[in-house]
Structure formats: C-alpha cells, structure tokens
Amino acid sequence: MRLLKAEDHVRMPWKNGGGETAEIAVHPPGTGLGGFDWRVSMASVAADGPFSLFPGIDRTLAVLDGEGMDLAVEGHGTHRLTPAAAPLAFPGDAPASARLVAGAITDLNVMTRRSACRPQVKRLRGTVPRFAASGGWIVVVAVGPSTVVVDGRTVPLGRRDALLGEGSATISGGSPVDLVVIEIDPVAAS
Numbered sequence: 001m002r003l004l005k006a007e008d009h010v011r012m013p014w015k016n017g018g019g020e021t022a023e024i025a026v027h028p029p030g031t032g033l034g035g036f037d038w039r040v041s042m043a044s045v046a047a048d049g050p051f052s053l054f055p056g057i058d059r060t061l062a063v064l065d066g067e068g069m070d071l072a073v074e075g076h077g078t079h080r081l082t083p084a085a086a087p088l089a090f091p092g093d094a095p096a097s098a099r100l101v102a103g104a105i106t107d108l109n110v111m112t113r114r115s116a117c118r119p120q121v122k123r124l125r126g127t128v129p130r131f132a133a134s135g136g137w138i139v140v141v142a143v144g145p146s147t148v149v150v151d152g153r154t155v156p157l158g159r160r161d162a163l164l165g166e167g168s169a170t171i172s173g174g175s176p177v178d179l180v181v182i183e184i185d186p187v188a189a190s
Contacts, residue, residue, distance in 0.1 A: 001138070001150050001169060006160035009042070015052035019043060021109070024162050025139055027184075037116040038184050039109075040139050042160065045069065046104040054092035057111050060121045062087040062180055064143050066105030069098045081107075083143075087121040087180075108141060110182055120183045126176050138165045139182040146177035 009022040015033055021043040026036050033054075042064070051071075061081060063069065068082035074095040079088050082101070090096065092111060112119050117136060123143075140148065142157035149155070149172045155163065157179075171181070 001140075001155070001163040001165035003155065003157075004162040004164055006158060006162075009160070009162075014043070015054070019045065022160075024141060025164050027137060036111070037113045038119070038137070039111045040141070040162075040182060041109050041111075042106060042141075043109060044104060044106050045098060045100065048099045049097060051096040051098065053095065054111060056114050057092035058089060058114050058119075059092040060087050060089045060110040060112075060119055062108045062121065062123060064106045064108055064180075067100075067102040069100050069105055069107075071096060071098050087123065089119075089121075108180055110184075112184060115187065117184050117186050120185075122181050124173075124177060124179045124181055127173055131171060133165075133169050133171060133181070133183050136166065136186050137182075137184040138169055138171075139163070139184070140171065141180045141182070143178040143180060146173070146179055147175045148173060148177060148179070 009024050011020055011022050021041045024040045026039045063081045063083050070078055070080050072078040073090045076090055081088055110119050110121050140163040142161045144159050146157045150169055
C-alpha cells in the first residue's frame with residue numbers, strides 16, 4: 001500500500017465554486033471531474049448550501065469533524081450526518097443541499113461512477129480487529145493519528161494521511177485508531 005501524506009492531497013475548487021476540496025485519490029490517476037471511475041476527497045464546509053450535481057455518479061459522505069449537517073437529498077429524505085453517524089450513500093445526480101448543525105464541518109466524500117464500480121465505506125474507531133480487504137482498490141483515511149498494521153508492516157498515519165492499495169490486504173489497528181476504510185470493487189461486465 002502506498003502512503004498518501006495529508007500535505008500532498010491536491011486542493012481544488014468545488015465543481016459549484018462554493019468551496020475547496022482536498023483530493024486524496026482518484027482513478028484513473030490525473031482524470032478531471034468528468035473522467036474518473038472513483039474519487040476520494042475531503043472538504044471543509046463552512047456554510048449551508050447546495051451540493052454539486054454529478055450525473056452517473058454515486059456518492060457516500062461521512063462527517064469527520066464538527067457538529068454535523070442535515071443533508072436533504074431529493075427523493076431520499078433528510079439525514080443528519082455527524083462524526084458518530086454511519087456514512088450516507090446517495091445518488092450524485094439527485095439535487096442535495098446541506099444545513100450545518102452548529103458551525104463548520106469536515107466531510108469525506110467518496111464518488112464512484114455507477115457503471116464502473118461500487119464502494120463500501122465504514123468508519124472504524126478504537127481497537128480494530130484484523131480484517132481483510134479484497135477486490136479492487138482500498139483507501140484507508142486517518143481521521144486522527146493512528147497506527148495500522150498492513151500485511152504485517154506497521155504504518156504510522158498522521159491526521160488526514162491515507163493509504164492506497166489495489167488487490168487485497170490484511171489490516172489491523174496497531175493502537176486505538178480513528179479511520180475510514182473504503183473498498184471499491186469494479187462492476188462485473190455483463
């Protein structure tokens with residue numbers, strides 16, 4: 001697995017111009033907002049407002065820091081997202097808007113092209129038992145400083161660092177952790 005340091009995440013404006021995102025990883029590498037199969041990024045959200053529309057894209061959102069937000073997704077209701085809440089999956093082509101609960105938040109956004117791949121996103125806190133990830137790609141994002149053991153190798157992660165791998169890996173917490181683990185599997189050709 002490759003270490004992606006927080007200071008190396010690529011910063012760019014939101015598609016709707018309302019803020020800035022830090023791109024952690026994208027596939028294929030170097031593709032723009034219209035050409036990716038999957039993309040993992042973080043954003044600081046400081047004001048209420050609409051989300052950008054991404055036709056053909058599914059999104060999964062997790063709040064990393066802050067009090068949270070109420071996310072209204074047309075046809076899918078309103079959901080309160082907090083650091084303690086499970087990540088929320090919703091279609092990126094459905095109009096959505098956020099209302100902050102009490103001040104700015106930082107969120108993690110996983111976007112996948114519906115025709116190309118499917119994500120599984122989970123937040124792991126505390127002592128993490130060993131788990132195996134397999135399939136396409138694996139992205140592990142450290143919400144806070146954490147130490148993980150990947151295939152027998154100890155890897156210290158700073159706040160917002162990430163690991164990127166392809167294939168399979170066995171991961172466990174070397175100490176109490178606060179992580180978001182993303183597994184992205186290709187859609188089987190029909």
